Amino acid sequence: MSEVVDEREITCIGCPKGCQITVKKLKNGEIEPEGYSCKKGKEYAIQEYTDPRRILTTTMKVKGGKLPLIPVRSNKGIPKGKLIDGMDVIANKQADAPIKMGDVLISNILGLDVDILASRDLD
Secondary structure, eight states: OOOEEEEEEEEOOSSTTOOEEEEEEETTSOEEEESOOSHHHHHHHHHHHHSOEEOOEEEEEEESSSSSEEEEEESSOEEGGGHHHHHHHHHTOEEESOBOTTOEEESSGGGSSOOEEESSOBO
């Protein structure tokens, strides 16, 4: 077995169990998760260790709507290090009413193949 160069504890959100997974990075570059109880747990732990992503939720300005803002979210996870950049892009955009829940308001934000979707209807 190769020498451990990094070790982290991760709480899995892949299923309702919430397993505590220990992820070890070995000197040879391999990632070894321990303590998961399902396939989703192993995949989640490796993903969270190597490239953590989060769904971006915020609000976006609306022109001509009953409300000045609409709640929005990303359709996929965005790398944690790019969340603030994504917020900046959204803060500088404006959607035109009417808007339906699920409408794509920004396509391919930051070139990440992630879309920003409306989270509600707005007339």
